[in-house]
Amino acid sequence: MTDTTLIRGRLLSFKRAPLSLTDTDSYLYEHDGALLVTGGKIAALGDYAVVKMQAPDAVEETDHRPHLILPGFIDCHVHFPQMQVIASYAANLLEWLNTYTFPEECRFVESDHAARIATHFYDELLRHGTTTAVAYCSVHKTSADAFFAESLRRGMCMVGGKVMMDRNAPQGLLDTPQMGYDETRAVIADWHAKGRNHVAITPRFAITSTPGQMQAAQALAQEFPDLFIQTHLSENHEEIRYTSELYPDATDYTDIYARYGLLGKKTLLGHAIHLSDREADALSEAGAVAVHCPTSNLFLGSGLFPMKALMRRDKPVRVAVATDIGGGSSYSMLRTLDEAYKIQQLLGERLNPLESLYLMTRGNAEALGMERDIGTLDIGSTADLVVLSAEKTPAMKLRMETIRTLPEELFLLQTMGDDRAIVETYVAGKALKPH
Numbered sequence: 001m002t003d004t005t006l007i008r009g010r011l012l013s014f015k016r017a018p019l020s021l022t023d024t025d026s027y028l029y030e031h032d033g034a035l036l037v038t039g040g041k042i043a044a045l046g047d048y049a050v051v052k053m054q055a056p057d058a059v060e061e062t063d064h065r066p067h068l069i070l071p072g073f074i075d076c077h078v079h080f081p082q083m084q085v086i087a088s089y090a091a092n093l094l095e096w097l098n099t100y101t102f103p104e105e106c107r108f109v110e111s112d113h114a115a116r117i118a119t120h121f122y123d124e125l126l127r128h129g130t131t132t133a134v135a136y137c138s139v140h141k142t143s144a145d146a147f148f149a150e151s152l153r154r155g156m157c158m159v160g161g162k163v164m165m166d167r168n169a170p171q172g173l174l175d176t177p178q179m180g181y182d183e184t185r186a187v188i189a190d191w192h193a194k195g196r197n198h199v200a201i202t203p204r205f206a207i208t209s210t211p212g213q214m215q216a217a218q219a220l221a222q223e224f225p226d227l228f229i230q231t232h233l234s235e236n237h238e239e240i241r242y243t244s245e246l247y248p249d250a251t252d253y254t255d256i257y258a259r260y261g262l263l264g265k266k267t268l269l270g271h272a273i274h275l276s277d278r279e280a281d282a283l284s285e286a287g288a289v290a291v292h293c294p295t296s297n298l299f300l301g302s303g304l305f306p307m308k309a310l311m312r313r314d315k316p317v318r319v320a321v322a323t324d325i326g327g328g329s330s331y332s333m334l335r336t337l338d339e340a341y342k343i344q345q346l347l348g349e350r351l352n353p354l355e356s357l358y359l360m361t362r363g364n365a366e367a368l369g370m371e372r373d374i375g376t377l378d379i380g381s382t383a384d385l386v387v388l389s390a391e392k393t394p395a396m397k398l399r400m401e402t403i404r405t406l407p408e409e410l411f412l413l414q415t416m417g418d419d420r421a422i423v424e425t426y427v428a429g430k431a432l433k434p435h
């Protein structure tokens with residue numbers, strides 16, 4: 001059978017959030033393990049010798065020993081039209097948006113440009129071990145077309161949305177309430193549930209959407225209750241102040257989205273750094289997800305996201321993690337969790353490496369409600385995988401000489417690892433990392 005393969009290596013997959021560094025019940029680890037992959041799905045996993053017995057006689061084998069095999073990384077907030085915005089020098093969020101980001105996104109009205117960047121975007125994700133991402137396209141339908149056509153071509157599970165924005169940006173980046181509604185519907189009709197594509201309703205943030213456009217987003221959310229909704233919340237103090245001027249009747253920033261029916265279990269709120277207790281309660285009660293983007297928060301000087309404090313509240317807030325390219329400064333989820341770790345250090349909190357690896361795999365899958373398909377190595381999941389080595393740079397290899405435990409190895413990967421630590425990336429059982 002040509003579509004059955006055996007992939008051998010050290011397997012690591014989380015069963016739930018690890019409670020401590022010694023919480024060995026929270027994950028499955030097989031030192032000499034194997035995955036049997038049939039039709040792009042995981043058909044069996046476990047000890048190599050045992051899984052091998054379940055495989056067809058002449059099964060094709062790929063041996064990744066001594067490398068680690070994990071579920072592919074998931075990035076819950078990224079801007080596909082901002083690949084050429086990364087590393088733009090600005091004082092803060094609003095200056096960065098107006099000076100670099102909005103002019104750059106105007107270029108995505110051109111389908112050739114959108115298609116070229118989409119190719120680079122997926123190449124870069126796969127080079128960094130990311131197999132699923134939740135992305136903002138630009139306001140132009142052309143950008144969503146390019147984004148979804150390329151994910152379909154590669155067989156990747158992707159979430160994305162045409163951004164809705166009808167004020168406070170250059171003319172070339174504005175739709176209207178009606179256009180935002182119509183074009184989002186067109187993107188849904190053209191792309192939703194094609195292959196592994198998911199469309200998200202995507203009002204950029206309250207500053208760039210009039211109340212009329214928020215109503216249009218609300219109408220879409222009511223018509224398509226199964227779709228994700230993504231937007232930005234409470235990233236920067238100046239942004240928060242301006243937002244409350246634009247929506248004077250709302251109790252606070254979160255209340256704006258709540259008033260338009262945009263707060264629910266499928267809502268992904270980028271940043272959510274400076275929330276009041278009332279706002280955190282509102283997110284918790286709605287089951288909405290705060291998406292932490294550490295490299296971006298540090299790069300733009302936006303603030304320190306109180307991840308641990310939000311997670312252990314009486315009314316806990318669901319949290320996901322993301323790169324936020326191009327406010328973020330790395331495509332790597334390893335680099336991202338390294339910065340998340342440092343932010344928690346500054347807040348006097350601990351983020352342990354098991355938790356970090358959980359967050360970028362199963363944790364993010366749970367945030368998306370997709371843990372039956374992605375984020376684990378469970379039987380029945382799609383074989384989206386990342387193969388990792390903590391010995392791919394001389395400095396890491398030297399440090400590995402003194403490492404004795406799995407959590408220590410994971411912490412090294414997170415602290416010093418980047419795309420060089422990614423040996424291979426599989427999408428539905430196919431090795432797709434560009435080499």
Ligand code: GUN
Nearest residue numbers: 079204205232296324327
């Ligand atoms: N808020 C609204 N748009 C954006 C964006 O593109 N990036 C970031 N970091 N914040 C935003």
Ligand code: ZN
Nearest residue numbers: 077079270324
């Ligand atoms: Zn963003």
